[in-house]
Amino acid sequence: GGDGAEEEQWSQPGNDLSLPAVNQTKGKCCFSLCPGIKIPKVMDFLPNILTINDSSLPQARTRCLENGIGYREKCFYFVEDEAEWNRSETFCRSLGAHLATIDTWQELRFLLRYGGSLHYWIGLRREGSAPWTWFNGSLFNNSFQIRGRGQCAFVNGDGISSDWCSLMKYSVCSHPQTRPTGSRRDPEVWNLT
Structure with a gap:
């Protein structure tokens, strides 16, 4: 966006999920007020990382079927x-x-x-x-x-x-x-x- 922070796309083959990465020069202060980095933007993506059943990821068997x-x-x-x-x-x-x-x-x-x-x-x-x-x-x-x-x-x-x-x-x-x-x-x- 127009905030001046550089965004790198996190992607892997077959993975359509992209996340803003922390700029290497500014990344050490993410939980304080850093000029040019909007914390809510990073935090908005954390639920997609923490949930392995995200619909944008190709699915494989992650747990046992019923009765397993x-x-x-x-x-x-x-x-x-x-x-x-x-x-x-x-x-x-x-x-x-x-x-x-x-x-x-x-x-x-x-x-x-x-x-x-x-x-x-x-x-x-x-x-x-x-x-x-x-x-x-x-x-x-x-x-x-x-x-x-x-x-x-x-x-x-x-x-x-x-x-x-x-x-x-x-x-x-x-x-x-x-x-x-x-x-x-x-x-x-x-x-x-």
Whole structure:
């Protein structure tokens, strides 16, 4: 505008949101009366920064769907409709997820606690005596024991076991929790002191 302050546009690919940035020579006094900088102009844009669900930003999954449980940057869904392993994976994909992967001991303990004594398919299987692989083809790192001689893995109250993939069990799906694309903070706006 006509206030003489230089305005820089904050933008990123795919992000139509633009913010006035603080001029480097004047930026250290933003909360006092600075000649040439209108504080309400910067403050008017802060709600758009603090809210990651701003409609001008391309949206990605930011939280779990209804009935999902967020834990350690993943969303988990305990599905209590019995199905065989392949149909369970198909259902998980309809949620934008897959049969659950277990990356840490904390995640395993979480699944054991919430799953109780019920049997839930997870995204781990093998062909014959081949090594165990996750739904995406990555090799299982043997970070926990899988009991039994089956071809598909499931979690129950005792740990991880295996069974024939054609048997009916509940399932647990998961997907990563992600941020909207283009929602990074502008350091010039956040460092106003």
